[in-house]
Amino acid sequence: MHTTLPRRFYADPAFYRAELERFYFQRWICAGRADHIPEAGDYFTRTLGDESVIVTRDRAGAIHALFNVCRHRGTRLCEQAEGHFVERIQCPYHTWTYDLEGRLIAAPHMPPGFRKDDYPLHRAGCDVWDGHIFVYLGPAAPALPALPASPAPSGVPVLPALRDQLADLPTRFAPWEMGDLRLGRRIVYDVKANWKLVVLNYNECLHCPNLHPALNKLHHYLDAENVAPTACYCGGAMGFRDGVETMSMDGKRRREYLPGLNEAQRRQVSYFAVYPNLLLSLHPDYMMTHTLWPRAHDRSEIICEWHFHPSELARPDFDADDVVEFWDLTNRQDWWISEQSQAGISSRMYEPGPYSEREELLWSFDDIVRREAERHL
Numbered sequence: 001m002h003t004t005l006p007r008r009f010y011a012d013p014a015f016y017r018a019e020l021e022r023f024y025f026q027r028w029i030c031a032g033r034a035d036h037i038p039e040a041g042d043y044f045t046r047t048l049g050d051e052s053v054i055v056t057r058d059r060a061g062a063i064h065a066l067f068n069v070c071r072h073r074g075t076r077l078c079e080q081a082e083g084h085f086v087e088r089i090q091c092p093y094h095t096w097t098y099d100l101e102g103r104l105i106a107a108p109h110m111p112p113g114f115r116k117d118d119y120p121l122h123r124a125g126c127d128v129w130d131g132h133i134f135v136y137l138g139p140a141a142p143a144l145p146a147l148p149a150s151p152a153p154s155g156v157p158v159l160p161a162l163r164d165q166l167a168d169l170p171t172r173f174a175p176w177e178m179g180d181l182r183l184g185r186r187i188v189y190d191v192k193a194n195w196k197l198v199v200l201n202y203n204e205c206l207h208c209p210n211l212h213p214a215l216n217k218l219h220h221y222l223d224a225e226n227v228a229p230t231a232c233y234c235g236g237a238m239g240f241r242d243g244v245e246t247m248s249m250d251g252k253r254r255r256e257y258l259p260g261l262n263e264a265q266r267r268q269v270s271y272f273a274v275y276p277n278l279l280l281s282l283h284p285d286y287m288m289t290h291t292l293w294p295r296a297h298d299r300s301e302i303i304c305e306w307h308f309h310p311s312e313l314a315r316p317d318f319d320a321d322d323v324v325e326f327w328d329l330t331n332r333q334d335w336w337i338s339e340q341s342q343a344g345i346s347s348r349m350y351e352p353g354p355y356s357e358r359e360e361l362l363w364s365f366d367d368i369v370r371r372e373a374e375r376h377l
Contacts, residue, residue, distance in 0.1 A: 004353050005370065006352055009370075010196065011298070015373075016296065019369075019372075022372050027136075027138075027275065028127065029135060029137070029276060029278075030132055030133070032132075033289075034063060034179070035181075035182050035183055036133075036183065037056060037057045037063065040058060040059045041086060042083075042084050043082065045068060045078055046135070046293070048293065049294075052068035053124050053135055054067075056089075062101075063133060064101055064123065064126055066089075066102045073094070077089055077098075077121075087100065089102075094108065095108060102120045103117075124136060129162060130173070130174075131178050132278070140158055140159050169232070173282065175261050176282050182308060183307055184313060187304050187328060188301065189331065192299055193335070193338035193341065194298060194342055195292045196365075198300055199273050201337065202273055203271075205219065206221060208221040211334070212333055215330050217241065218241060218247055219240065220239075222358075224237070225237050229365070231275075233274045234272070234361040234365060235361070236271065237270045247323065247327070249322050249326045255286065255309070256285065256312060258284065259309070265284070275365075275368070276292075278291055286320075288304065288306050289303075298342050302335075304331060
């Protein structure tokens with residue numbers, strides 16, 4: 001019988017710090033959306049542990065993730081959550097100045113022979129999948145020696161490929177054409193619970209009749225069709241109850257279907273956890289995303305966003321309140337129960353409990369977490 005994880009996985013600060021290194025810093029993590037920075041110089045920052053990155057767009061349209069650390073004396077360059085650079089990034093301490101690609105272009109008072117080319121901003125890995133920006137904050141692995149017939153240089157550090165981490169998701173979700181969707185609303189939540197409890201809660205609906213009366217009117221809680229979980233993701237789809245068209249306060253759809261969906265996809269919602277930090281909810285007429293940002297062993301910041309087709313956003317009568325109000329209510333119910341789980345698991349009396357046969361996605365996620373912990377002992 002599969003059981004829940006031991007107490008230290010949720011209540012031990014030292015375990016949390018080690019897990020952050022192995023689960024977040026050794027994977028691509030979802031930082032946000034490309035439409036958050038549409039113009040050259042637009043940026044947002046993301047913080048994980050002691051690391052902060054600036055995600056910005058250069059004049060050629062390319063997106064970069066630059067570590068938020070000046071190469072002079074290590075000062076953090078930017079403290080704002082988002083904003084716009086006027087063609088340059090400047091340190092507030094001694095005005096070392098960098099272009100939007102991270103190249104050092106000005107370093108006052110340095111001695112003769114100083115080479116600006118030797119001091120660019122350190123880069124994080126950065127890639128984009130269908131409008132989702134992913135960053136890689138861990139160290140690059142040394143490349144294996146090149147084979148004689150291989151043109152690749154040997155000994156050059158390389159990052160794992162985002163496409164390998166995503167597996168079949170780009171093909172699976174291509175009909176939603178996520179790269180075309182645009183932000184309609186954003187809410188940031190501060191949740192007093194370990195990030196894993198949020199992932200676990202997202203991946204089951206056995207609690208829905210108790211905790212989510214509004215949601216339970218739209219989905220039947222036993223109606224999930226889950227796909228086989230992988231090391232990269234878990235999830236599945238849920239159909240609607242009779243007469244329901246989308247997930248909103250009254251179940252009515254006030255927007256056109258997303259244009260790439262077939263008849264079956266218009267009658268369900270896909271809910272997937274893309275490890276480590278993207279919770280992806282694909283509806284017939286919009287997309288909802290949650291990105292998880294661990295802040296402590298018992299605290300998580302969650303950025304929830306609702307994304308819509310541009311043609312709907314452009315309508316004079318566009319209104320997202322029906323879906324935002326519904327999910328904000330549901331989110332807060334989920335955050336409350338996650339906090340109650342954190343409080344209970346923190347007790348010395350907590351012992352791992354048994355999972356039911358309908359909680360396969362949860363114990364599959366636990367198994368990945370447990371195996372990684374054992375591998376790093």
